[in-house]
Amino acid sequence: MSTQVSETTTSSSAPPSGPLITVPGLSSAEPSPSPDTTSMVSPSSSEQPVEPEPAPAPDTSPAAEAEPAPAPAPEPAPAPAQDPNPAPAPAPAPAPAPVQSGTVVVIDPGHNGANNEHPEIIDQLVEAGFGQTKPCNTTGTSTNDGYPEYEFNWNVANYLRPKLEANGITVVMTRDSDDGVGPCVNKRAQIGNDANADVVVSIHGDGEDPSARGYYVMTAEQDPAGAQMAAQSHALAVNVRDGLSGIGLSPSNRLGSAGLWPRNDLAGLNLSVRPTVMIEAGNMRNAGDADLMSSPAGQQQVAQGLANGVLTYLGSG
Ligand SMILES: [Zn+2]
Numbered sequence: 001m002s003t004q005v006s007e008t009t010t011s012s013s014a015p016p017s018g019p020l021i022t023v024p025g026l027s028s029a030e031p032s033p034s035p036d037t038t039s040m041v042s043p044s045s046s047e048q049p050v051e052p053e054p055a056p057a058p059d060t061s062p063a064a065e066a067e068p069a070p071a072p073a074p075e076p077a078p079a080p081a082q083d084p085n086p087a088p089a090p091a092p093a094p095a096p097a098p099v100q101s102g103t104v105v106v107i108d109p110g111h112n113g114a115n116n117e118h119p120e121i122i123d124q125l126v127e128a129g130f131g132q133t134k135p136c137n138t139t140g141t142s143t144n145d146g147y148p149e150y151e152f153n154w155n156v157a158n159y160l161r162p163k164l165e166a167n168g169i170t171v172v173m174t175r176d177s178d179d180g181v182g183p184c185v186n187k188r189a190q191i192g193n194d195a196n197a198d199v200v201v202s203i204h205g206d207g208e209d210p211s212a213r214g215y216y217v218m219t220a221e222q223d224p225a226g227a228q229m230a231a232q233s234h235a236l237a238v239n240v241r242d243g244l245s246g247i248g249l250s251p252s253n254r255l256g257s258a259g260l261w262p263r264n265d266l267a268g269l270n271l272s273v274r275p276t277v278m279i280e281a282g283n284m285r286n287a288g289d290a291d292l293m294s295s296p297a298g299q300q301q302v303a304q305g306l307a308n309g310v311l312t313y314l315g316s317g
Contacts, residue, residue, distance in 0.1 A: 097315030098167070105164050105310060106172045106192040108202035108268065108278075109153035111140035113179040126186045129224060129270025136184035141207025143290035149205040152293050154178040156203050156281065159303030167311060172197070189271035199236060199310050202268050202278035205293055206285075208255065213286040215249055215302075216256035217241045218278045221264040225273035232275040236313045240277050243309025247301055255280075275313075279306070 115122045116139040128134035140149035154175075161171045172195045174188040183191075192200040206212070217237045223230035241259040245251065251259030263269060268278055281302045282289035292298035 099169055099311065099314040101168060102170070103168070103198045103314055104170045104172060104195050105314075106174065106195050106197040106200045106274075107157045107160060107164075108174040108188050108192070108200065109150070109157035109178075110202060110204040111137060111150035111153060112175055112181055112183075113148070113150050113154075113177075114181045115139045115150070118181045121181050122184075124184075126184045126267070127271070128185065128265075128267035130222060130264070132265065132267070132270070134185055134267050136186075137182050141205060141284050143284045143294055144287075145290065145294070147284070147290070147294035149207070149284060151178060152205045152281070152284070152299060153203045155296070155299045156303050156306070159300045160201070160203075160306050163303060163307035164310065169314075185267040186271055189268050192272050192274050192276065197274045197276075198314060200268075200272055200274050200276040201240070201306060201310060202276070203306075204278060204280050206255075206280040206283045208283045208285055210283070210285045210287065212252060212254040212283045213250070213289050214252035214259075214283070215244050215279060215281050216252045216259050216261045217244075218256070218261045218263045218266065218269060218280070220266075220269035220272070220276070221262040222270070224270060229273060229275065233277065235316075236275045236310075237277045239313040239316075240279065240306060240309030243307070243312065244279075244281075244302070244305035246308060247305035249282075249301065249305055252280075252283075 115137055122135060122137040122139070124136045125133040126136050140153070142148045157173060161173070164171050172191065174183060174191050188202070217240050219233045219237045220230065223233060237260055241251065245259065255261060263278075266278060269276060282293050284290050284293055292301070
């Protein structure tokens with residue numbers, strides 16, 4: 001959800017830092033075309049060092065230990081890209097325990113592509129829980145280059161979906177296109193409730209001051225379904241946080257605490273009676289985060305982190 005705090009146009013000139021990361025096992029489904037599919041820049045990998053993939057053990061010779069990975073002549077590894085010294089890829093996630101049959105995950109990609117054309121719809125106030133009201137929806141934020149949050153949310157959702165379905169999970173989406181209007185935030189929460197969702201994941205990108213970077217995972221400060229459901233949402237949030245960090249992303253340097261942030265002002269959390277998290281995957285106004293969030297590789301990285309977290313949560317329940 002865009003917090004609508006900052007529409008500043010001050011552009012951060014901080015160059016992205018950190019090694020190039022090649023993301024393994026990417027889905028072949030790509031909701032949006034882009035030339036950059038082979039590598040990405042982690043904006044903050046200095047804080048979350050990526051574990052190197054262990055080099056394949058060459059075999060018997062004891063000399064091999066002292067001389068890692070000498071490429072023998074006959075089959076040189078094909079150069080992966082333009083970078084002659086690629087950083088090690090993130091370690092593959094441990095295989096999660098299988099989920100129970102009948103498991104339902106609701107994915108809620110925030111906002112929608114035609115919201116900005118229909119203020120008469122999205123500006124209407126709707127119930128937001130605990131006596132609050134909120135606009136039906138908002139347009140969301142964008143990068144300084146104009147890459148819209150709704151598209152980021154939509155792409156991540158569509159990268160995430162097959163990763164869950166491959167584990168036998170039934171996925172319900174709160175919207176079925178990226179060029180529509182709404183639905184309203186209270187309706188999105190109702191979709192999760194009506195589906196009796198085992199997990200609800202609402203996906204957003206932030207529009208904060210450019211100095212903020214990194215993701216955070218929000219849960220309801222006051223859970224409408226009581227303490228037990230609050231505990232489940234918290235466990236889900238911790239797993240999703242660990243999933244995102246485990247794939248090489250960094251928690252926010254300024255917002256929330258250690259990647260977690262309980263909130264009392266968000267309809268999607270206040271109205272959900274199922275285990276629910278809402279993520280701000282990064283700050284689209286931060287140059288490094290913007291690079292990541294507007295690239296297919298970065299979107300797939302976020303989706304993989306979400307999938308790992310959700311599957312860990314479901315496997316542990
Ligand atoms: Zn948003």
